[in-house]
Amino acid sequence: MNGRITDSQTGNVIENATVQINSPEEFSDTFTRTNAEGQYTLGDIQVSSLTELSITSNANDYNPSTKTVQVAEGDNITDFDFQLEPEEVDDGNGGGGVAGPAGGAAAIVLAPGGITNESINIAETGGTVNTSFTFALQDSAGRNLDLNNAEEVEFSIISGPGGGEGITPLSAQTNSEGTVTSNLFSGNLAGVVQIQAQIEREDIGLTIRSKPVAITIHGGFPDPDHFSLSVQTFNFEGFARDGVRNQISVIVGDKFSNPVKPGTAVYFETTGGIIQGSGVGHTDADGEVSVDLISGGKRSLLNHPTLGFGYATITATTIDENNNEIQEQADVLFSAPPSTPNITLTPSTFTIPSNGGETFDLTVTDTNGNPLPAGTTVTIEVADGLEVTGGGIEIPNALVGGSGITDFTFSVADTDDENSNEQNTQITIKVETPAGDKASDSYSGTRAKWNN
Known part of the structure; x- marks a missing residue:
């Protein structure tokens, strides 16, 4: 259920207004507040039969407003808006022109x-x-x-x-x-x-x-079911370069699914590279905190027990209400530069049939056999009279190799209707990372034609 709370007189949105279900009793703890745009969202309201909800919106300096709505199983109620009437509060400096001392409380x-x-x-x-x-x-x-x-x-x-x-x-x-x-x-x-x-x-x-x-x-204590860790870039260009930064973030909630109190401490560590131990001020009002993983140190430490060489594990730690440590982990790849031996094309020699085509399998990895850095471009160049299909390749944000990450398929077709002579030709694969590291390799073949 969602909606917006506004001032009934001006139409202005009301920030930090409360919205709470009054009845039935099993939903009476369901509440929320509006954001800066006056919008609110109540959590999923699960009912098994047609149920009438009584919902009240309230805000400082406004009269509360209560509305009812009938909800059936599976309903998603949207635009359930409230218009709140401002309270008429006198400033106490004269009471509208009434003279004399104040009277009794009213x-x-x-x-x-x-x-x-x-x-x-x-x-x-x-x-x-x-x-x-x-x-x-x-x-x-x-x-x-x-x-x-x-x-x-x-x-x-x-x-x-x-x-x-x-x-x-x-x-x-x-x-x-x-x-x-x-x-x-x-x-x-x-x-x-x-x-x-x-x-x-x-x-x-x-x-x-x-x-x-x-x-x-x-804003209670951190809860393990509401604690998550994320990596901005899984395959970042940190193996051969020092000082490359990769943002690591956590979101920490309490057992009521609210953000933990602002300033909750979260400690970060890594098995490879350098990581900031904690964020400035710790968690913010939304329970979030971010730090930087910085490439550096001995690359020999980048040796994951299951993923292999080039990988590190990030660990975030905080303390729950029972003073026990709770942790979340995420893996990250320090991608290395490309090299010619790590560009393989199958078939490596080829014949493009007259007015026909050939399909190729391409594998491109970094020097450690892992995915190249996210954003790396792979360009396929062919001779005049040939056309590439499926050659616009950019390496995605990915942790491990596979189809569309290290393994690709493209086709080359003969488009020359004028020249009928058999010709030697080649396909060139060019790789360039976001930081400018390059590698290329060429493969020779024949474009088969016939003589008139």
């Missing part, structure tokens, strides 16, 4: 900038695990209360993941500006926490409550 609103952190991390991860929130109490004219009308405000969590999250203090009195502050601290589960402030006006027998305010808890 409303509780979130103060401008009232939340220090709209998302916090799971407890004991070393990240930000608490946030303060500030409410303002206003009279019927929209003016903040003064000390003469101070109220004791109680705070509560009206919904949350139930992982031990809490509020401290649970009650506090408004100050001279009519505001009151407390703190939410996270527990050990991810989810959306909705907090509310309320007062009891015993003098008029009225309970006044704020609108719920949503804060997200996420």
Whole structure:
């Protein structure tokens, strides 16, 4: 399910708005936030029969909006949009021209900038695990209360993941500006926490409550099922050149499939070449971190137990919630330059029949018999009167050899209808890597024609 959240008055997108399923209860922990374009995506919602979902969108300084939708098995709901109505919050500086001191409390609103952190991390991860929130109490004219009308405000969590999250203090009195502050601290589960402030006006027998305010808890410890390692270029041009860089990246998530807390440490090592031990600042807000594998050191170390000579293994390590190491590995090839002995054409001698053609098998590898660097071009040149089909070859990003990587097939056909004499001819294979290393080889044959 996906959609977009916008301001009902301006049409502007709303970033960081929450979208949460309220019912049925088995989906009540399903939530997300909008991105900078106001777009959201809820995870796969699996139902076995026609089910009505109640979904609420909320954002700071906006009234929440709830909509229902019926979902059947296999449905993919798109463009499920919300338009949120802005709250009308007076700044407390005169209440629209009403004179005199503030009266008794009539409303509780979130103060401008009232939340220090709209998302916090799971407890004991070393990240930000608490946030303060500030409410303002206003009279019927929209003016903040003064000390003469101070109220004791109680705070509560009206919904949350139930992982031990809490509020401290649970009650506090408004100050001279009519505001009151407390703190939410996270527990050990991810989810959306909705907090509310309320007062009891015993003098008029009225309970006044704020609108719920949503804060997200996420960013737990690394989880092995949400930890992946990727290599930018499997076959990079690092065997014969020092200082060639190859980006290595990891994405680290927690057991709730959210990014781990920003700054989570990941350590990198390699069996060949040089690798940066950790990324600057460690993981970012998306749980990603990248380092460079740099060609250098003794190439004799590039000896993989199964892939053979020229290969290295990258290992990324981090720590889970039980203080155990978790690792991911990926292999990479330090591709060497091309050479003439590593260009083979079958058949190596040939006869192109009159107005006919011949199919060739071509194998091209680096000097170690491995795939050439990604981006290497292989050009097939033939004499006048001949035409190549299947000769536009570029070596792909690949770890091991095979069809389309080291092994190719092309055809050469006779296209000369004017010359009827048998002629000697040749096919030339030219190889050039992205860094400019070159090799070429030529193969002789005959273009068979007949005499008139």
